[in-house]
Amino acid sequence: MGNSSRHSSISLAVILVFAVLLLNADLGSCGCFKRIFSFGDSITDTGNFAYISRNSPPSPLSVPPYGETYFHRPTGRASDGRLIIDFYAQALGLPLLPPSIPEEKTGKFPTGANFAVFGAIALNPTYFMSRYNFSLQRGCLDEQLASFKKVLARIAPGDAATKSLLSESLVVFGEIGGNDYNFWFFDHTHSRDTAKEYIPDVIARIGAGVQEVINLGAKTVLVPGNFPIGCVPVYLSGNKSYTSTDYDQYGCLKWFNAFSQMHNQLLKQEITKLKSQNPGVRII
Numbered sequence: 337m338g339n340s341s342r343h344s345s346i347s348l349a350v351i352l353v354f355a356v357l358l359l360n361a362d363l364g365s366c367g368c369f370k371r372i373f374s375f376g377d378s379i380t381d382t383g384n385f386a387y388i389s390r391n392s393p394p395s396p397l398s399v400p401p402y403g404e405t406y407f408h409r410p411t412g413r414a415s416d417g418r419l420i421i422d423f424y425a426q427a428l429g430l431p432l433l434p435p436s437i438p439e440e441k442t443g444k445f446p447t448g449a450n451f452a453v454f455g456a457i458a459l460n461p462t463y464f465m466s467r468y469n470f471s472l473q474r475g476c477l478d479e480q481l482a483s484f485k486k487v488l489a490r491i492a493p494g495d496a497a498t499k500s501l502l503s504e505s506l507v508v509f510g511e512i513g514g515n516d517y518n519f520w521f522f523d524h525t526h527s528r529d530t531a532k533e534y535i536p537d538v539i540a541r542i543g544a545g546v547q548e549v550i551n552l553g554a555k556t557v558l559v560p561g562n563f564p565i566g567c568v569p570v571y572l573s574g575n576k577s578y579t580s581t582d583y584d585q586y587g588c589l590k591w592f593n594a595f596s597q598m599h600n601q602l603l604k605q606e607i608t609k610l611k612s613q614n615p616g617v618r619i620i
């Protein structure tokens with residue numbers, strides 16, 4: 337996801353507590369993973385974007401209040417505290433994941449690395465150009481996977497070594513895809529319904545990415561869905577409505593929550609398909 341406010345960090349905090357509980361229920365704090373590799377966008381980025389943009393005008397992520405509650409300094413996370421991925425690492429007894437890009441060419445990443453980049457999309461930018469004549473200058477999943485493979489080729493060269501290393505790693509695949517819709521929701525160059533047209537393509541891209549890491553040797557892949565974005569402040573303010581029926585009993589925007597559910601339902605179907613195609617691999 338793109339811009340995040342302190343309020344959205346708070347609502348996300350509630351969601352991530354549930355996510356950690358779910359993860360614990362499924363995997364336990366068993367010391368069963370030696371490392372975590374993760375992909376995604378600002379929900380997961382622990383410093384890649386801030387590093388990439390360090391020489392341009394400083395991004396808001398590099399100044400307070402980002403980082404103020406836990407790290408007591410800005411770390412490049414789009415949050416005042418920890419991100420969901422930090423809680424996963426702590427729940428599994430691992431150090432917090434370093435962002436991959438600052439050490440892309442040298443890092444040994446003994447406990448894993450984080451390839452997520454703020455603002456990243458799942459589909460390639462060329463998709464939006466050819467389909468909607470819309471130029472989107474963003475990082476994408478393909479770039480993160482390419483960077484991952486480069487790192488693997490260095491830290492575990494050869495198919496057998498890569499497979500062995502990944503078999504004892506947890507791969508966290510997302511959240512990714514939210515930004516493929518977000519620019520439509522905030523840009524208003526097209527109707528927001530346009531975003532529904534390409535949900536299946538976003539899901540197919542995520543599914544292909546998950547299959548790619550499984551082919552490399554991953555045995556446990558966690559694939560988070562999208563959030564109830566209709567409850568997130570940036571959507572509530574950016575799409576304020578004066579029609580009371582646009583809101584549910586919690587004051588959330590129904591259209592956006594229904595949209596997230598559509599994405600998540602298709603994602604679950606994709607995961608069911610991936611599970612049947614990859615017996616022996618845990619896809620959560």
Ligand SMILES: *[C@@H]1O[C@H](CO)[C@@H](O)[C@H](O)[C@H]1NC(C)=O
Nearest residue numbers: 465466467468469470471472
């Ligand atoms: C594509 O967009 C550009 C501006 O961004 C415009 O000049 C051009 O006419 C558009 N092409 C088509 C086929 O709509």
Ligand SMILES: CC(=O)N[C@H]1CO[C@H](CO)[C@@H](O)[C@@H]1O
Nearest residue numbers: 520521524527528575576577
């Ligand atoms: C009330 C309001 O601003 N609604 C907007 C919500 O966003 C869509 C496009 O994403 C606009 O078409 C609406 O006007």
